[in-house]
Amino acid sequence: MNPGIVIPDPVQPLSPVFGRPSHISREREPAHIEVARSHYRNLKVELDPADRTYWCFMQPEGRPSFTPELLQDITDMQLSIQRMFVERADEEPPIRYFVFASGLPGIYSMGGDLGLFIEKIRVGDRAALRRYAHAAIEPIYRNHIAFGAPIITMGLIQGDALGGGFECALSLDMIVAERSSKMGLPEILFNLFPGMGAYSFLSRRVGALVTEKMITSGRIYTAEELHEMGIVDVLAEDGKGAETVREYVAEHGRKYNAHRALIQARRRVNPITLGELRDVVDIWADACLGLGESDLRKMARLTAAQDRRRAAIMPIAAE
Template structure:
């Protein structure tokens, strides 16, 4: 895998899926059964994540993880490295019996945004430098994480993508790797890559073609438009619609209502992966197609990409200003989430 500065040293090449692991049957001391509620566990390395907040709710055996991007709300190399370490930590905890887990929920703390997708600033700089290998390395890092997630780490758990803000480009791609998508009404989904002459190359076509058929998948990728959560729900991409501001409550309601059938449901999702198998090799081949296409972008295409980066920077600035106003209003005794 080609390396990117700050990425290769943190990511270990993903070898591919392994057989489903069952829950350990060895006896455990009561104090070892679960991580303390709503506290990240240093034992699994989860407290060391710089851009992902992790909490465990022991009453439902649910691990909640929220992106807290440093900079633009996109999938920067450090964010990818954090997600890979998070997956490693879950596997370690499950493997040694110290992590009792039924659900993994993934969302974002960035106001109004789930994820705006790939690191466009990185893309533009590597394309201008003619560094196709770096693009392949970035893309492979993305699909390695995505492939592990779409297989639920080969664990008997259910993965849930929680959408409380817009999911565009690679952000939308990442959501498609979850078993269940719960989205607040009015949130937006889409693939804007065609606007600057590219396509989403980290799984979108593979997932959508299997869910919607190749013709509808191509239409969605090529039209460049945004879709509402309501439209995604009609297509069957979003499974549960939540009212604005009620996303987390909707996840908890879903988990509570799913208690009796959880075991059968996670087995059905596993069976579905066998029927609609997506190999890591397929994903990596598409990454290579994407990287080669990126090297053919014109200066005009790159200028559009860089203008989008500036727009993302302005969005980040507004979010930071709003957060600062909130902290000031709460006073020194207040606290932020």
Template structure:
């Protein structure tokens, strides 16, 4: 077991212990489990909705600590949904970064692992990602509907993450894309699996190989975005969607469960693609890595501009 695995296991053990504490206690219990470094949460008891915003501490991408926060977040949701103090029917994930939902994987970490020929690090990162997405796709094995709120661009792994949500609500003018082919790679955290089931294998491959950017309006026509909101109105539309469908919650959960039964996506399939992705990553050239690092620099400038 690596140090990362040990820390993850300790976090999950602490969350399970929290279930035995009084959830009204501000220093313990379920509520305390949602105090995470890079995820901001707010619970609405009227609609039994957990609103969450990503707050990546560096670039708006999925760094290793943010992934660990997601694992803890999912565990806490499961425990809360099982209880009476904080029942959860809907989970909404958005971003606190202006104009960006997520730019995807930790490219800086990828480049370093590739230079070090560290295949295990790439596989571990990828498998952690797809395990999170697989749980999200399955509503954390609870009667929970997951909603992706897109108020800014979703690229690479950010787009892949959204494909695991039951409902995606995006503001007009936002962009989606899978740019990995621009530096000699392919999206390895679920795009093939999710898109093939939604669009068919041929259309999925065409989208992945194009490397192009798609608008929210285009994805709405494809059925990958479920509702379009005007700029600045995404959160209001999500709240309206939950309020309008609250009485249909059980029926919607059953429909999503039936869809998974008809067209199952085993975790093993997602993990097998991760292994292929890690193999492909180690075949990248130094030129590919330099293009990857130029993207990292561009992401860093975005962060600096937002802070300014």
């Protein structure tokens, strides 16, 4: 097996296809055709074979947040990438870069499934909250380790990335954001904190003091502000996000080996483990049960606002 491929202890059972003999791998169709035939209800995926970049666009069927259905599609997509590398271990890797973007105009992601949270909090169902949180943090962790594959992951932000949407972007190796995009952690507005990795990822980037200030203020930042803080890696002009990603890949492709090794060193020096992320989401689940009715009403208003945003862009998203 290619020594650059590291499949970590799985957080979900992996497909039996991982044990497929190498001679079958050689008979497989080209990777970009295989990816083009992948169908997900809440994602659109494509592989550009020229620059070996895998593009994944979130297109949730309902509210523009991380619904259980979207989380399942993300998990399935991530495991398919792992299988692709294992099955082609004796070939030139088909992917060097992974780009996680959104197919919704003006929205990257509005974060966690607030409607589900309200429902489970009102009946005191900690187990259901914890199940959701673990189902969310496992794909976040796979992002962080680049699915155990020798690739560089990038978040492309075109619009709003709030709460869990911002956390998802932070879990990737790099963030490319269009200038007018907005990112932030508004959970404090309804007396909660962002539990899906914000503290872990931000504190490694900007330190605990700045992280806690960002969380407790609930402030929404522009991409330009976050670029100045070192949180956004590449700033793109509005409408030029995808073009900027392609230009970056073309310009830095020659340094791919060094860049990927540097990211591996970053993970080793400032490790974030799945255990750490799980412990934090368990704290989050307990905090959810401490919310009062006034907090839940604020959460409900945000949920309604998300629904209105989705309704407003539905004709555009369907084009």
